[in-house]
Amino acid sequence: MSMNEEKKEYRPLIVAFCCNWCSYAGADLAGSSRLSYPADVKIIRVPCSGRVNPMFILRAFERGADGVIICGCHPGDCHYSTGNYYARRRMALLFSMLEYIGVENGRTRVEWCSAAEGAKFSKTMNEFCEKIQSLGENVRLGDLRCKN
Amino acid sequence: MQKIGVFVCHCGTNIAATVDVKKVVELVRYEPGVVFADDYMYMCSEAGQEKIIEAIKEYGLTGLVICSCSPRMHEKTFRACAEKAGLNPYMVEVANIREQCSWIHKDREEATKKAVILARAAIAKVNLNTPLKEGESPVTKRALVIGGGIAGIQTALDIADAGYQVDIVEKEPSIGGRMSQFDKTFPTLDCASCILTPKMVEVNQHPNITLYTYSEVEKVSGYVGNFDVDIRKKARSVDFDKCTGCGECSTKCPLGKIGKIPSEFDRGLKNRPAIYMPFAQAVPAVPVIDRENCTYFKTGKCGVCAKICPSKAVDYEQKDEIVTVKYGAIVVATGFDIINLDKFGEYAYNESPDVITSIELERLMNAAGPTGGHLERMSDHKQPKDIVFIQCVGSRCDSEEKGKPYCSKVCCMYTAKHAMLIKDHWPDTNITVFYIDVRTPGKNFDEFYRRAVEQYHVNYIKGQVGKVKPQPDGSLMVQAADLLDGKQINMKADMVVLAAAVEPNPGVRKIATMLTASIDNNNFLTEAHAKLRPVESPTAGIFLSGMAQGPKDIPETVSQAGAAAVKVIGLLAKDKLKTNPCTAQCDTLLCNGCSTCANVCPYGAITYDDVQVMDHGLRETRRVAQVNLALCQGCGACTSACPSGAMDLQGFSNRQITTEVDAICR
Amino acid sequence: MANVEKQVQLIKDISGSDPYKCMRCGKCSASCPSYNEMDIKPHQFASYIIRGDIDELVESKAAWKCLSCFACIERCPRDVQPGKLVDAARQIVERQREGDYLQPDEIPALLDPETPQQLLVSAFRRYRR
Numbered sequence: 001m002s003m004n005e006e007k008k009e010y011r012p013l014i015v016a017f018c019c020n021w022c023s024y025a026g027a028d029l030a031g032s033s034r035l036s037y038p039a040d041v042k043i044i045r046v047p048c049s050g051r052v053n054p055m056f057i058l059r060a061f062e063r064g065a066d067g068v069i070i071c072g073c074h075p076g077d078c079h080y081s082t083g084n085y086y087a088r089r090r091m092a093l094l095f096s097m098l099e100y101i102g103v104e105n106g107r108t109r110v111e112w113c114s115a116a117e118g119a120k121f122s123k124t125m126n127e128f129c130e131k132i133q134s135l136g137e138n139v140r141l142g143d144l145r146c147k148n
Numbered sequence: 149m150q151k152i153g154v155f156v157c158h159c160g161t162n163i164a165a166t167v168d169v170k171k172v173v174e175l176v177r178y179e180p181g182v183v184f185a186d187d188y189m190y191m192c193s194e195a196g197q198e199k200i201i202e203a204i205k206e207y208g209l210t211g212l213v214i215c216s217c218s219p220r221m222h223e224k225t226f227r228a229c230a231e232k233a234g235l236n237p238y239m240v241e242v243a244n245i246r247e248q249c250s251w252i253h254k255d256r257e258e259a260t261k262k263a264v265i266l267a268r269a270a271i272a273k274v275n276l277n278t279p280l281k282e283g284e285s286p287v288t289k290r291a292l293v294i295g296g297g298i299a300g301i302q303t304a305l306d307i308a309d310a311g312y313q314v315d316i317v318e319k320e321p322s323i324g325g326r327m328s329q330f331d332k333t334f335p336t337l338d339c340a341s342c343i344l345t346p347k348m349v350e351v352n353q354h355p356n357i358t359l360y361t362y363s364e365v366e367k368v369s370g371y372v373g374n375f376d377v378d379i380r381k382k383a384r385s386v387d388f389d390k391c392t393g394c395g396e397c398s399t400k401c402p403l404g405k406i407g408k409i410p411s412e413f414d415r416g417l418k419n420r421p422a423i424y425m426p427f428a429q430a431v432p433a434v435p436v437i438d439r440e441n442c443t444y445f446k447t448g449k450c451g452v453c454a455k456i457c458p459s460k461a462v463d464y465e466q467k468d469e470i471v472t473v474k475y476g477a478i479v480v481a482t483g484f485d486i487i488n489l490d491k492f493g494e495y496a497y498n499e500s501p502d503v504i505t506s507i508e509l510e511r512l513m514n515a516a517g518p519t520g521g522h523l524e525r526m527s528d529h530k531q532p533k534d535i536v537f538i539q540c541v542g543s544r545c546d547s548e549e550k551g552k553p554y555c556s557k558v559c560c561m562y563t564a565k566h567a568m569l570i571k572d573h574w575p576d577t578n579i580t581v582f583y584i585d586v587r588t589p590g591k592n593f594d595e596f597y598r599r600a601v602e603q604y605h606v607n608y609i610k611g612q613v614g615k616v617k618p619q620p621d622g623s624l625m626v627q628a629a630d631l632l633d634g635k636q637i638n639m640k641a642d643m644v645v646l647a648a649a650v651e652p653n654p655g656v657r658k659i660a661t662m663l664t665a666s667i668d669n670n671n672f673l674t675e676a677h678a679k680l681r682p683v684e685s686p687t688a689g690i691f692l693s694g695m696a697q698g699p700k701d702i703p704e705t706v707s708q709a710g711a712a713a714v715k716v717i718g719l720l721a722k723d724k725l726k727t728n729p730c731t732a733q734c735d736t737l738l739c740n741g742c743s744t745c746a747n748v749c750p751y752g753a754i755t756y757d758d759v760q761v762m763d764h765g766l767r768e769t770r771r772v773a774q775v776n777l778a779l780c781q782g783c784g785a786c787t788s789a790c791p792s793g794a795m796d797l798q799g800f801s802n803r804q805i806t807t808e809v810d811a812i813c814r
Numbered sequence: 815m816a817n818v819e820k821q822v823q824l825i826k827d828i829s830g831s832d833p834y835k836c837m838r839c840g841k842c843s844a845s846c847p848s849y850n851e852m853d854i855k856p857h858q859f860a861s862y863i864i865r866g867d868i869d870e871l872v873e874s875k876a877a878w879k880c881l882s883c884f885a886c887i888e889r890c891p892r893d894v895q896p897g898k899l900v901d902a903a904r905q906i907v908e909r910q911r912e913g914d915y916l917q918p919d920e921i922p923a924l925l926d927p928e929t930p931q932q933l934l935v936s937a938f939r940r941y942r943r
Contacts, residue, residue: 612891
C-alpha cells in the first residue's frame, strides 16, 4: 500500500440482501424519492429474506465485505407468509456465532422494511454505514488468498 | 461460455447526469463473457428494444444485462424483448443503476463506480443463468366444496352459475349448516329459513351441482388443477332413488316416542327417531338411519320402517361407498360450532336446564323448533319472566384450555337480536345483558344495538357475570358487578343465555392436514395473505369460505363465499396453468431425505419419493425430496434450510447469489 | 419514579401475573365476596398497578379485605388473577415491616370458632413468607 492510498478516506463495503417484495421495493422508493444513502451499499435482490443462506453472508465477509444487512418484509407481511420468520431466527443464531469468532455484532443486521418505507430504508442504510465506518475494516473473516 | 450483451441506459438524464454511461460501457466490455456493450438514450423505448434485438441476432448473444431502472419496472419489458429475438426470457438480468444508484448519489465518480459494480454483479449472474421454461399443467374443470352451510352453498351456486361443475360434500344428512338452525337474522330480522331454503333447493336442482350429503372427504392427493379426492358416502340405509321423502318411516319409528336419541339439529332440546331427517326442509329430503341407535342394527329385530315404507326404499344392507373424483380447485367451507362449556362450571350450564346457549335459544324461538316457537324454560315449561344474557363466554379468554383468545364477533349482534325478538313477542319480559364491551361495527349494526336499548329498554350492564347459582325454587341467582355504577348485583333470573365462543368445526384439522392447507393456533384456516389474498390458502388451489377462516356473520360469509367462487372460476377458466419457472430443485444425489425442507415449505410443495440412484457405482434406493413445480412459488425457504445443499432455487441459485456477492466484493 | 417502577416489577414477579392483560371485564368483582367492603374494587387492582398507585392500593381497605378465596383467580378469563396482584401488594408491605411475622405457635391463641378456614389460609399466605 502506498502512502498516497493510505490517506484516502476509508470507505466500507456493505452488502445488502433485499427481498423482492418489500425491501427491494422500499429501496426503489428511496431512490425515486431521492433519499440518499452512501454508495457503499450494494443491493442483491433475493426472492425472500428466507432465501438468504448463511453461506452468502460468510462468503461476503470472506471476500472482504465490512458489513452485511438483510432486509425483509415486516413480520406477518411476508409474501411467502413465513420466510422472514425463518430469516430472523436463522440470522439471530448466525450472528451470535459470528460474534463468537470475532465479527462484531454491529457488522450484521436484520431489518424489516416495507415497500412504502423508502425513508426508513434510507435511514437504516445511513445508520448502518455509519456504524460500519466506526467499526472499520473487517479483518476477521477475510480470506487472505483474496487479498491483493 | 455465455455471450453476453450489456446495454446501459441513459434514461434521458436520469442516469446519465450522475453516472458516466460511456465509462461504464468501457469498463464492463472486458468482463468475462461480455461480447458486446453499448449505451442508448432510452433502452425501454421501441428503438432501444430494436437495438437489443439486433445485437442479439448479430452477435448471437446468449445473455443480456440491461443497466437501467429497477427490474420491478422494466424487467418484464426486456424479457419480452429477448423472447422476441428468440432468446430465453430468463437469460435477462437487470442492473438497477437508477433507483439504487444515479438517483441517490450525487458524486459522479462514486456513482459511476457503483454502477460498474452493479453491472458486474449482474454480468456474473447471467454467466450462470440457464434458460428456464414456464411449466404447464392441465386444469380439471370441476370444483369441490367441503361443507354445505351457507358459505358452501353460496360458493357452489356462484361457481355453478358460471358454468362449471361443482360437488358439495356435507357430513350431515342435509345441507343448510348452522344457518338452518337460526330463527331470524340480524340486522334486518328476516327469517333465516325463508332466505336459506330457496338457496338449498336451488343447489339441489342446479344441473351443475352434485350433492354428496352424509359423506366425508377421505383422502386428497394431487395439486392445483389436478386434485384426486376420495369421498366416503356413508350408508344412508335408504335408497336415494326410491325414497319420496314422505316421512312415514320417521313418524312410525318406535324410537321416536320411547327412544332417547337427542336431536343434533335441535341441540338436544328434543329427541328424534332412529330414522330421521334433521329438519322438515332438509335437502335432500331423504332420511338416514342412525345405525348406532337403531334397534334393527343393534338387535336385528324391529324393521318397522322397512315394512311401513310405501316405496320400499329402506335398505338395511347398504354399505359405505367410496368414490374418487378429480377436481381443479377445492373450497373449504367447514364452518363452526360453539365451544364445549364443561370448563365453565360457574355458569351452571351442565347443572340447570334453564341455562342455555344462544344457539339453543335460536331453536327455542324457532317456529319449527322443539317448542313450536314458544319460549319456555326446559325445566318446568313455564315462560321465563326475567332473562339474563351473558356475553363473551369463552371468547377473549387467555387460558387456552378454557376458552378462545379471539372475539367471536357475532355474539353482540345476535344477543341484541334475541333481546329484541323476545321483547317483541312478550313485551313484559325483563332482559338484562351483561357485557364486557359491545362491539357492533358494520352497516346498520350499532343502530340495531341502540334500538335494543332505546326502543326495547333492554338493560345493558357492563361487567362479566361471576356466577350463576341454581336456587331450590327453580330460579337462577346471577352474581355480577355493575362496573360503571360500582355496585355488586345479585339478580334472580328464570333463564340464563350464554353467548358461547365460536370455534372452527372440529373436523377441520383433519381436512386441513389432508389438503396441506395451513391452520392457525385456533384451528382457523390461514389465508395466503391477510390483506391481499384473504380467500386463498397458501396452498395453491385451495380456497377458504366462511367461518372456517375466522369468525364472521352471514353477510360477510356470503361475500367471502362469492369471492372464493370468483377465485375458483378464475382458476377453472384456464385450460393450462402456467407455473413460475423460478422453482426449487432437488439434487437427488445430495439429498439425504431429512424432511427439513418439507417442514419449512409454506406450500406443501415438497414430497418424498424413493428413487434409485447410482452412487460411486453402487445402485441404491434413497428417500429424496421431490418438488412439485405446480405448487412451488419460488420463495427459497427450503434452499437455505437444506443442510446438505441439495435444494437449489432456479433463477436465484446458490451459485448465482454467491457469484453476485463475489462480484460486489471484488 | 424509579421506586414505583421497581415496585410494579416486584408485584409482577411475586404474583406471576401481568396486569396489562386485564380487559376490565369485571368477572372478579362479580365473584368477590368482600366486594361491598372494598373501596377499591378487584377489577381496579390492575389499573392501580399499571398506573403505579401502589401506595394507594396497599393503604386501601380493599387490600386487607381480600379473603384470598381465589374466586377471581379461578374465573379470570385473562389470567390476570387480581387476587394474586393484591396479595403481592400486601406482601410488599409485609416485607418492608419485617419482624411483624406471625409465628405458627401464635396462631391457636388467635383462633375462635367463627374464624373461617379461608381466613386462616389467607393469614398464612400473608404472614408466613
